Amino acid sequence: MLQRALNQIRFCQHISRSCILSQRLMASSSGSEKFGLPKRYQEATESVWVEYVALALKYKPLNLGQGFPDYPPPSYVTKALSDVANGDHLLNQYTRGFGHPRLVQALSKAYSQWIGRQIDPNNEILVTVGAYQSLYNAIYGHIDHGDEAIIIEPFYDCYYDMIKSAGGVVRAIPLKPTKSGIISSADWKLDPIEFEKLFNNKTKMLILNTPHNPLGKVFNLDELTMIADLCKKWNVLVIADEVYEHMVFEPNQHIRICTLPDMWERTLTIGSAGKTFSATGWKLGWTYGPNNLIRNMQLVHQNSVYTCATPLQEAAAIGFEYELSRFNESDSFFKSLAVELKDKRDFMATFLTQTGYQPVIPEAGYFMIADWSHLKDKVDLSSETDEYKDYRFTKYMTKNVSLQGIPPSAFYTKANKHLGENFVRYCYIKKDETLQKAADILNKWYNN
Numbered sequence: 001m002l003q004r005a006l007n008q009i010r011f012c013q014h015i016s017r018s019c020i021l022s023q024r025l026m027a028s029s030s031g032s033e034k035f036g037l038p039k040r041y042q043e044a045t046e047s048v049w050v051e052y053v054a055l056a057l058k059y060k061p062l063n064l065g066q067g068f069p070d071y072p073p074p075s076y077v078t079k080a081l082s083d084v085a086n087g088d089h090l091l092n093q094y095t096r097g098f099g100h101p102r103l104v105q106a107l108s109k110a111y112s113q114w115i116g117r118q119i120d121p122n123n124e125i126l127v128t129v130g131a132y133q134s135l136y137n138a139i140y141g142h143i144d145h146g147d148e149a150i151i152i153e154p155f156y157d158c159y160y161d162m163i164k165s166a167g168g169v170v171r172a173i174p175l176k177p178t179k180s181g182i183i184s185s186a187d188w189k190l191d192p193i194e195f196e197k198l199f200n201n202k203t204k205m206l207i208l209n210t211p212h213n214p215l216g217k218v219f220n221l222d223e224l225t226m227i228a229d230l231c232k233k234w235n236v237l238v239i240a241d242e243v244y245e246h247m248v249f250e251p252n253q254h255i256r257i258c259t260l261p262d263m264w265e266r267t268l269t270i271g272s273a274g275k276t277f278s279a280t281g282w283k284l285g286w287t288y289g290p291n292n293l294i295r296n297m298q299l300v301h302q303n304s305v306y307t308c309a310t311p312l313q314e315a316a317a318i319g320f321e322y323e324l325s326r327f328n329e330s331d332s333f334f335k336s337l338a339v340e341l342k343d344k345r346d347f348m349a350t351f352l353t354q355t356g357y358q359p360v361i362p363e364a365g366y367f368m369i370a371d372w373s374h375l376k377d378k379v380d381l382s383s384e385t386d387e388y389k390d391y392r393f394t395k396y397m398t399k400n401v402s403l404q405g406i407p408p409s410a411f412y413t414k415a416n417k418h419l420g421e422n423f424v425r426y427c428y429i430k431k432d433e434t435l436q437k438a439a440d441i442l443n444k445w446y447n448n
Contacts (some may be wrong), residue, residue, distance in 0.1 A: 030409075040165040046075040048157060048410035055395065061404040064426040065394075067213070067367060073279040074333050078320055091314050097306050099127035099286070100313035100379050106320035107271075111288055113324075115259050123291040126298055127313060129305050129432045131243045131285035134297075136162055136269050136304075138287060139205070141296035143168040147204035152190065153433055154214055154411030154420060156241070159207050171198045172413045175215065177360070182353065184361045185217035186252075194227060199234040206236050208257060211244040213371050214408060214409035214425040216362020218252045228260045237293070238263070241271040243285075246334045248364040249342045253373035258289070266292050268297070273316045277339070278429070284312050296401055341366055341428070344435060348428040355446040357424075366429035369408055373422040378446070390423040397424075401445045403438060 039401075049066070058116045072078065084091050088365050096099070108121035119125060128134040135158060143149060145167035151159045153174040163170050173195055175188040203362035208227060210219040216382055219227075231238055240257050248254045258267035287297060326332045345361070350370055356378070359371040379400075384392035390407035398404045408420035428435060 005328055010220050035219050040167070041161075043164050044161045048406060052394075052398075052404065052406060055398050056404055059402070059404075060319045060404040061398045062431065062441060063404045064428070065404040065406040067427050067429070068280045069278045069429045071278075073277050074319070077277045077315060077319040080318040081259050081311060082301055084311045084314045084318075088328070089209055090312050094307055095310040095313060097302055098122075100181065100308075100310060100317065103127060103286075103313040103317040103320070106317040106324070107286055107288065110320055110324055110371075111269075111271075115256055115264075117264065120291065120292055121287055124288045124294055125286060125288045126301060127308050128285045128287065128301065129308055130274060130283040130325070131270050132158065132283075133240065133301075133305065134270040134285045135207075135241065136158070137297040137300045138270070139163055139168070140166050141300045142205060142237055142293070144204075146245075148200070148202045149205040149207065150198050150203060152209070153206050153413065153416055154408055155207070157410055158211060158394075160413065163205075169202070170413065171203070172416065173198055174412065174416050174419055175212075175217065176419070182349075182358050182361065185212065185215040185363050186220075188215055188217055190223070190226075195226075196230060199230050199236065201234070202234050203234050205239060205241075206231060207239045207241060209241040210257075211254060212247055213244065213365060215360060216365040216367060216408075216413060218248055218254060218363040219257075220257055222258050224255055224260060228257060228263050229251060230232060231266060232262055236266070238267045240267055240269040242269055242297070243275040244365040245271065246276055247341055247366060249338055249345070249362075268293050273312070273319075277316070277319055277333070280292040280317070282312050284308060286315055291374070294393055329366030331406040344428045344430070344432070347432075347435055347439075350424065351435075351442060352426075360423075365426055367425055368386070369423045371422050372424050375446075388417055390424060401441060403441050406417050 005182065040079050052065050104121040105128065107125050108119045112119045126137065128137060139162045143166040146169065148169045148171050149163045150171045153172050154333045160170055173190060175190060177183055177188050179187045211241050238257055241247060242256065245254050256269060258264050258269050258356050268287050268289040270285060274280040274282050287294065323332055323334050327334060330336065345368065349359045349361055351434050352370050356375045357372055358374065359368055359370040362368055379393060379396045381389065381392040381396060384395045386392050386395065388407065388409045390409050394407045405424040405426045408423045409417040
């Protein structure tokens with residue numbers, strides 16, 4: 001008995017020493033770089049969305065920051081999803097990894113009409129987890145270490161971090177206003193001389209966002225031709241982020257750069273079910289383009305998510321089929337959404353102007369940036385500690401006025417963040433009563 005007890009004590013002591021040694025080794029390792037963030041992500045910064053969602057949850061402002069509708073998608077789309085989920089049980093199982101057959105057929109039929117060439121549904125379309133993953137697949141499928149990629153500022157923030165983490169080198173150029181006061185997004189332009197200087201033998205990719213977020217700019221034919229000519233001259237791939245394609249306000253027209261001469265073979269075009277059907281939570285996107293470029297994306301896709309949710313793809317396909325059957329009718333959602341948003345845009349521009357802002361009137365999309373600098377005497381920015389004024393302004397407004405916007409400097413490289421500091425981005429794809437509430441909040445604050 002005594003020997004057994006001594007053996008148990010020795011065993012416990014051994015275990016204790018082993019635990020202490022393991023803890024020391026773990027502490028030593030945790031203090032080293034062994035379990036640190038991989039180098040490819042060490043330059044990444046905290047997402048503006050993470051920070052501002054947390055602010056919204058804490059202060060509960062009227063949220064015009066994030067880009068999502070606060071009203072339901074078209075009923076035929078949500079009904080389709082319900083019917084699918086409760087119908088054929090196989091539609092709740094895995095589907096084809098590169099895109100559900102019914103959806104890629106519907107996308108092929110739609111875009112073949114819109115771009116004037118037949119798209120192979122199985123080899124020239126890839127369905128992804130949102131347009132976000134399409135961007136990821138396109139960038140990781142084509143950028144190698146040292147490749148240069150051109151982005152146009154302001155840009156959707158993930159462009160920069162994805163290029164950098166893939167080993168690429170970011171070359172950025174800002175759109176700049178060519179007028180002052182209340183202007184249109186069309187008045188923000190590229191400097192053609194500075195733009196041309198960005199291209200060289202290392203340039204692999206250019207990301208083009210049209211219609212543009214956050215400006216709402218629709219690049220016209222002359223601008224697209226200039227971009228296309230330089231991409232052809234330097235043999236550059238274009239990633240065309242066109243998720244706002246159905247939200248273009250008359251008389252503006254969305255021109256797909258892949259339709260310009262000799263551009264199909266060097267363009268990957270990205271779309272989104274979340275934007276198309278006002279169902280951002282579906283996180284369903286797609287890319288179409290030539291097979292050799294899509295193939296590179298497929299290899300990234302099959303080694304990351306592999307496949308997307310079957311019921312969502314089936315429901316999106318049903319939505320596309322329905323809309324294509326009435327595409328030329330005025331009540332088609334692909335047409336009526338832009339009409340609806342134009343009225344909301346005009347209302348927001350009016351109440352922002354009445355409360356001291358200078359809005360940039362968008363030609364498309366559902367975001368508006370506005371110059372708030374004339375309101376600087378009404379806000380105590382010393383109460384906030386952020387480096388950039390637009391962060392201080394938007395946080396002050398969130399906490400003290402109960403209205404949240406997004407700071408546009410988040411959409412610039414560090415060298416050009418100052419270009420966004422006098423602006424704020426607001427979203428107007430909201431119920432009329434929500435926009436009226438925003439107007440009331442600002443009017444009460446401005447006139448107090």
